[in-house]
Amino acid sequence: DGGITQSPKYLFRKEGQNVTLSCEQNLNHDAMYWYRQDPGQGLRLIYYSQIVNDFQKGDIAEGYSVSREKKESFPLTVTSAQKNPTAFYLCASNNPNSNQPQHFGDGTRLSIL
Amino acid sequence: GQNIDQPTEMTATEGAIVQINCTYQTSGFNGLFWYQQHAGEAPTFLSYNVLDGLEEKGRFSSFLSRSKGYSYLLLKELQMKDSASYLCAVRDQGRNTPLVFGKGTRLSVIA
Numbered sequence: 001d002g003g004i005t006q007s008p009k010y011l012f013r014k015e016g017q018n019v020t021l022s023c024e025q026n027l028n029h030d031a032m033y034w035y036r037q038d039p040g041q042g043l044r045l046i047y048y049s050q051i052v053n054d055f056q057k058g059d060i061a062e063g064y065s066v067s068r069e070k071k072e073s074f075p076l077t078v079t080s081a082q083k084n085p086t087a088f089y090l091c092a093s094n095n096p097n098s099n100q101p102q103h104f105g106d107g108t109r110l111s112i113l
Numbered sequence: 114g115q116n117i118d119q120p121t122e123m124t125a126t127e128g129a130i131v132q133i134n135c136t137y138q139t140s141g142f143n144g145l146f147w148y149q150q151h152a153g154e155a156p157t158f159l160s161y162n163v164l165d166g167l168e169e170k171g172r173f174s175s176f177l178s179r180s181k182g183y184s185y186l187l188l189k190e191l192q193m194k195d196s197a198s199y200l201c202a203v204r205d206q207g208r209n210t211p212l213v214f215g216k217g218t219r220l221s222v223i224a
Binding site for chain 1: 157200213216219
């Protein structure tokens with residue numbers, strides 16, 4: 001089945017630790033996105049990538065880093081510089097330059113120990 | 114700047130009709146999307162409007178007025194499973210730009 005796979009579903013981070021959230025898609029989409037969602041809040045854009053080896057900062061990129069070495073994969077690293085990382089993280093993809101909606105993965109819930 | 118407004122919460126009765134409004138002020142406009150999101154799950158796509166008017170898809174319809182910066186999502190014959198958050202999102206520039214999301218409207222359907 002085609003889709004977007006995020007792993008793990010739940011993740012716990014210790015203070016001062018970096019963690020990496022995985023996002024893989026087999027939809028052959030060029031563009032991939034990372035959003036953060038806090039309780040009662042909408043989705044806020046962290047980073048996005050429209051093509052391999054290129055990515056752009058979103059509205060809340062501080063404390064996060066990404067890479068796009070393969071079309072299928074767009075991992076997000078939450079660094080120790082992100083002081084309030086507890087949130088629900090959603091990865092999405094689509095083909096830009098089209099009217100296609102973004103398709104979302106099932107999300108990763110990150111908590112601080 | 115970009116601003117997308119939706120009511121925070123709504124309650125409606127099973128079998129009834131509910132209208133969820135969305136107003137937007139963005140630097141440009143290139144399409145409006147509605148998503149449904151159940152608690153703890155991923156958003157799922159419901160509808161897309163880029164021209165003025167009504168788009169109907171089964172029990173769900175979405176309306177757009179670009180001159181007023183206004184859209185609504187209409188849900189008919191409400192079912193308990195429609196209890197979810199509904200997210201309005203706007204693409205404010207070209208097709209290759211990310212969506213800007215509102216904070217969502219949490220709909221509770223009661224018996």
